[in-house]
Amino acid sequence: MPSNDEEFMNPLQLEYFRQKLLRWRSELLEESTETLASMQQENLAQPDLTDRASMETDRAIELRTRDRERKLISKIDEALDRIANGVYGYCEETDEPISLKRLEARPIATLSLEAQERHERDERTRRDD
Incomplete structure (x- = not known):
C-alpha cells in the first residue's frame, strides 16, 4: 500500500496501481462474460406479457450497466498506458x-x-x- 512517506510514483507505487487496475479490469471482463452467457440462456419467449416485459426491462438495465463498464475498461486501459508512459x-x-x-x-x-x-x-x- 503506497504511503506519503515514499517518493511519489516510485516503481513500487506504479506496480501497486498497475496491479490494482489489472484486477479491476479482469473483474469487469469476468462479469461481462457471465452476463453474456446468462443472456444467451434466457428465453424471452415468455407466454405471459408481464413476465416478458419484466425480463426485457432487466435485460435493458443489464446492457446499460455493461456499456458503462465497457467505457470504464477503456479508462482503465488509458490509465495503464499512462503508467507505461510514466505520466500516471x-x-x-x-x-x-x-x-x-x-x-x-x-x-x-x-x-x-x-x-x-x-x-x-x-x-x-x-x-x-
Whole structure:
C-alpha cells in the first residue's frame, strides 16, 4: 500500500496501481462474460406479457450497466498506458501529483481534486447559461 512517506510514483507505487487496475479490469471482463452467457440462456419467449416485459426491462438495465463498464475498461486501459508512459498519477491540467488517497479511491483519475472541482464548477456554470 503506497504511503506519503515514499517518493511519489516510485516503481513500487506504479506496480501497486498497475496491479490494482489489472484486477479491476479482469473483474469487469469476468462479469461481462457471465452476463453474456446468462443472456444467451434466457428465453424471452415468455407466454405471459408481464413476465416478458419484466425480463426485457432487466435485460435493458443489464446492457446499460455493461456499456458503462465497457467505457470504464477503456479508462482503465488509458490509465495503464499512462503508467507505461510514466505520466500516471499526475494531473493532466496542472502536472501536479494527484494525491495517493484520490488515486486509491479512483485509480483512473486524471485530474487532481482541485482541478476536478474546478472542472465540475465550470460545467455547472456552462449548463446554467
